[in-house]
Amino acid sequence: MKQALILIPLLALPLVLNDFWLTQVATRSLILGVMALSLSFLATYLGVVSFAQATMAGIAGYTIAYFGPNTVGVGTPLPFWVTIPMALIFATLSGALVGLIARRSRGIYAIMITLAIGVAFFYFTRQNYTLFNGWTGFSGVRAPEVAGVSLRNPLLLYLLSLSTAGIALALVSGFVRSPLGLTIQAVRDAPGRVLALGISVTTPIVAAFAFSGLLAGAGGILNVWYQERISSFSVGLGPIIDILIISVIGGLRHPGGAFVGAVVFVLLDTFAVDLIDRERFNTLIGVVLLLIVIVAPGGLQQLAQDWAARLRSPQAKPKQASEHS
Amino acid sequence: MTLFLIVTLNGLTLAALYFLAASGFSLIFGLMRTVNMAHGALLLLGGYVGYSIVEATGSWGLGVVGGGLAAGLAGAIVQAGVLGWMQGDELRQTLASIAISIIMADLMLWHWGGLTYQVELPDLLAGGHRLPVLGVGYATIRLALMGFALATGVALWFLIQRTRFGAVIRASVDDQDMLRAIGYPINRIFVLVFALGGMLAGMAGVVAASALSIAPGTDLQFLLSSLVVVIVGGMGSIGGAALGALLVGLAEQYGLAYAPTYGVVFTFAIMVLVLAVRPQGLMGKAEL
Numbered sequence: 001m002k003q004a005l006i007l008i009p010l011l012a013l014p015l016v017l018n019d020f021w022l023t024q025v026a027t028r029s030l031i032l033g034v035m036a037l038s039l040s041f042l043a044t045y046l047g048v049v050s051f052a053q054a055t056m057a058g059i060a061g062y063t064i065a066y067f068g069p070n071t072v073g074v075g076t077p078l079p080f081w082v083t084i085p086m087a088l089i090f091a092t093l094s095g096a097l098v099g100l101i102a103r104r105s106r107g108i109y110a111i112m113i114t115l116a117i118g119v120a121f122f123y124f125t126r127q128n129y130t131l132f133n134g135w136t137g138f139s140g141v142r143a144p145e146v147a148g149v150s151l152r153n154p155l156l157l158y159l160l161s162l163s164t165a166g167i168a169l170a171l172v173s174g175f176v177r178s179p180l181g182l183t184i185q186a187v188r189d190a191p192g193r194v195l196a197l198g199i200s201v202t203t204p205i206v207a208a209f210a211f212s213g214l215l216a217g218a219g220g221i222l223n224v225w226y227q228e229r230i231s232s233f234s235v236g237l238g239p240i241i242d243i244l245i246i247s248v249i250g251g252l253r254h255p256g257g258a259f260v261g262a263v264v265f266v267l268l269d270t271f272a273v274d275l276i277d278r279e280r281f282n283t284l285i286g287v288v289l290l291l292i293v294i295v296a297p298g299g300l301q302q303l304a305q306d307w308a309a310r311l312r313s314p315q316a317k318p319k320q321a322s323e324h325s
Numbered sequence: 326m327t328l329f330l331i332v333t334l335n336g337l338t339l340a341a342l343y344f345l346a347a348s349g350f351s352l353i354f355g356l357m358r359t360v361n362m363a364h365g366a367l368l369l370l371g372g373y374v375g376y377s378i379v380e381a382t383g384s385w386g387l388g389v390v391g392g393g394l395a396a397g398l399a400g401a402i403v404q405a406g407v408l409g410w411m412q413g414d415e416l417r418q419t420l421a422s423i424a425i426s427i428i429m430a431d432l433m434l435w436h437w438g439g440l441t442y443q444v445e446l447p448d449l450l451a452g453g454h455r456l457p458v459l460g461v462g463y464a465t466i467r468l469a470l471m472g473f474a475l476a477t478g479v480a481l482w483f484l485i486q487r488t489r490f491g492a493v494i495r496a497s498v499d500d501q502d503m504l505r506a507i508g509y510p511i512n513r514i515f516v517l518v519f520a521l522g523g524m525l526a527g528m529a530g531v532v533a534a535s536a537l538s539i540a541p542g543t544d545l546q547f548l549l550s551s552l553v554v555v556i557v558g559g560m561g562s563i564g565g566a567a568l569g570a571l572l573v574g575l576a577e578q579y580g581l582a583y584a585p586t587y588g589v590v591f592t593f594a595i596m597v598l599v600l601a602v603r604p605q606g607l608m609g610k611a612e613l
Contacts, residue, residue, distance in 0.1 A: 105604060109560075111360060117593070290428070293424060
């Protein structure tokens with residue numbers, strides 16, 4: 001019911017926004033939000049912060065580019081009803097693979113391993129020309145046309161991104177209540193006890209990573225349609241950090257916060273030119289990240305919850321806030 | 326055969342650089358459980374400062390020392406100013422150090438621009454050297470680099486195993502609370518070790534700028550290598566860092582020479598293989 005209340009104004013958004021706001025801000029936020037959701041999901045329910053989400057999204061994007069219409073003459077074009085499921089499957093498999101590699105590592109170790117995987121993939125796409133067309137990557141990637149209208153059309157891409165985001169959120173909330181989803185949370189809380197019950201911890205961990213790969217892949221497909229190109233820079237440290245920053249701004253332990261973080265990030269990215277020299281955007285985003293980590297480690301979502309709690313009962317100060325005040 | 330020898334020597338050169346970079350990273354991690362994501366940025370800062378000093382004074386030795394001191398100071402500021410306040414919250418420290426590395430990389434790009442820098446070598450190290458027995462010529466600076474890494478490794482081992490300060494570090498790795506209880510200023514020790522790690526990175530940066538070259542992006546390259554080296558070798562172990570650096574450096578160069586477009590895959594395969602067999606790294610202690 002609450003979700004429906006948010007959905008109505010979002011559906012009405014195209015009526016009030018012009019093409020710039022709709023595409024550059026709203027659609028982009030949704031796409032980045034879906035990718036960041038894949039990270040927040042892992043962080044919240046498996047308790048692992050993964051830096052390989054841009055890699056999974058990139059694998060979906062590269063699949064679309066390689067098997068779709070592009071202007072660099074690499075790959076074999078296939079119809080889009082083949083490439084889209086294929087891209088999602090590859091992204092899911094890559095997620096499972098990352099999970100398999102990182103399955104025995106937790107906390108900072110998992111961060112180091114997934115970061116190494118992500119950066120290694122970046123260098124790999126740069127070196128390899130047969131599959132990834134090296135440094136230049138793929139350009140001229142076109143979104144499929146349905147009944148003569150391209151899905152890249154601002155309105156259609158917005159609605160598509162909105163429905164993908166909605167489905168992704170619904171999938172997450174359904175998945176975490178399923179037996180497998182509950183096992184994943186049990187592994188997060190007490191891996192030793194899960195093992196003692198005779199349940200393997202490998203399967204839930206790999207499944208959680210695979211599911212996050214599916215989410216990241218969905219975001220990756222939308223992103224390659226939106227950008228109309230993909231290259232090594234789409235999977236480099238930049239996007240890896242962007243996804244992380246979005247999740248942290250929204251709150252790593254709040255899956256829905258990914259979209260809040262995405263809106264803040266996109267607004268900063270779009271309008272930073274007015275605040276600060278365009279060239280120094282990275283300094284700005286670094287300072288924002290540092291401030292969030294220092295002032296509100298739970299992210300904006302947590303901050304809002306704390307304030308709401310404080311407004312309701314001024315006496316009972318929330319724990320989080322008193323720690324840092 | 327000559328190609329194989331040259332590639333092996335290149336691999337050893339790279340391994341020496343990776344060891345210099347990773348030893349500081351590993352030292353910091355071993356003591357404080359801090360994954361210092363700004364390590365690559367410290368290395369690049371050292372390289373840039375070293376370059377500027379060599380340009381201004383013409384003394385290469387001064388450049389190496391100055392680059393190391395600048396990065397060491399920056400490391401101390403990072404620990405004392407930001408990371409120290411979050412001691413114990415590893416995820417937060419990691420995120421904060423990422424933010425610092427982004428800011429540092431951007432400010433360095435601002436000041437030094439996107440150019441590629443190479444430090445001018447002193448006469449003693451310029452040119453090549455014909456190796457006895459092997460019968461191939463090789464750049465003197467690269468040979469000196471291997472010697473430098475070896476000397477650094479021995480010095481670190483001596484510092485940690487044979488001096489009083491090293492004993493305090495080792496005690497702190499084992500039981501921080503006890504050390505604090507008997508009155509050691511643990512926060513100051515943390516800052517010192519961070520400065521030491523930063524100094525190692527900064528000197529590695531100057532040496533990297535002399536033997537190879539540095540540019541924006543070098544920070545990422547060395548952060549990745551440091552990560553893989555300590556994952557492979559074992560976190561917090563200097564010997565592990567040496568072993569990991571050897572494996573990764575050689576794998577990268579053989580990969581580059583014999584399978585140019587799949588070079589990174591070798592590095593990656595080593596990491597995956599080690600994680601499958603020994604998740605704590607080849608010479609790491611098991612955590613759980």
